[in-house]
Amino acid sequence: MGNLPAHALELPILTALLAKWRGQYAYSYFHQRFHALKRFLRWAQSFGAPATAHQLGRIRRPQPRQVIATTEERGKLLAAAEPWLRCWILLCSDLALRFSEARQIRPSSWNREQHTIRYVKKGGDEYTLPLSDELEQLFALAPQEDDLPFIDALHGQRHRRAKSQTISDDAIRNAWERLKAKTHANAELRPHDLRRTTAVLAYEHTKDIRAVQQLLGHRSLSTTAEYLAHRDTEKLRPLIDALKQKPITEVKQ
Numbered sequence: 001m002g003n004l005p006a007h008a009l010e011l012p013i014l015t016a017l018l019a020k021w022r023g024q025y026a027y028s029y030f031h032q033r034f035h036a037l038k039r040f041l042r043w044a045q046s047f048g049a050p051a052t053a054h055q056l057g058r059i060r061r062p063q064p065r066q067v068i069a070t071t072e073e074r075g076k077l078l079a080a081a082e083p084w085l086r087c088w089i090l091l092c093s094d095l096a097l098r099f100s101e102a103r104q105i106r107p108s109s110w111n112r113e114q115h116t117i118r119y120v121k122k123g124g125d126e127y128t129l130p131l132s133d134e135l136e137q138l139f140a141l142a143p144q145e146d147d148l149p150f151i152d153a154l155h156g157q158r159h160r161r162a163k164s165q166t167i168s169d170d171a172i173r174n175a176w177e178r179l180k181a182k183t184h185a186n187a188e189l190r191p192h193d194l195r196r197t198t199a200v201l202a203y204e205h206t207k208d209i210r211a212v213q214q215l216l217g218h219r220s221l222s223t224t225a226e227y228l229a230h231r232d233t234e235k236l237r238p239l240i241d242a243l244k245q246k247p248i249t250e251v252k253q
Contacts, residue, residue, distance in 0.1 A: 038053045067189060077180070085176070092194040093197060094134075096195040097195065101119055101122070103151060104120065117229065149166070203228050
């Protein structure tokens with residue numbers, strides 16, 4: 001157990017920790033942490049720690065988030081955004097990248113000849129996606145020195161800052177909140193909802209869940225189905241239930 005104090009695994013301490021998490025995090029993230037903690041406690045029990053995992057009880061599984069941006073909202077957000085922020089929005093929407101993935105896109109990610117980007121997605125795998133014309137135009141506007149991420153380079157160019165000075169994640173989120181207020185977009189719209197919006201649009205256009213899985217870079221088809229279940233309940237809910245009965249190696253793509 002290393003240097004972990006024995007009292008840290010006692011039920012009152014764990015209950016207080018869970019109460020703190022529940023007040024600090026969104027329910028979906030709290031749910032993930034709750035089950036990660038229970039897995040750790042079961043592992044610790046095999047080394048002689050108290051059997052506390054079962055005493056934490058159960059919590060209900062969160063419902064999949066359903067918020068997406070309307071076409072009108074997306075248009076207003078893009079029209080009002082500065083180039084650096086528009087680049088970030090397009091990476092999160094056109095390419096359905098996660099926040100952290102959009103942050104890493106830089107000149108060395110860009111293949112000009114093939115009009116693609118290559119990046120490391122969640123889980124550590126490298127992934128390649130085709131680029132839209134607008135994103136390539138924005139990339140071309142950014143200084144290419146020092147392999148600075150495009151969002152940082154465009155922000156630095158706009159605000160005349162040193163190319164080595166990057167914009168923080170919190171500053172991006174704050175700019176996003178101001179942009180939503182300025183354009184009267186849904187205040188509940190989160191950066192990840194842009195990714196979900198693209199997933200929904202792609203599915204409604206193609207009705208091909210495998211194509212959506214490939215766009216999102218999901219290893220598991222059930223994860224993609226969770227994104228879309230509220231849009232095609234009759235078809236996708238049975239699919240989700242069936243996929244959950246299969247070993248993960250059967251549903252990886």
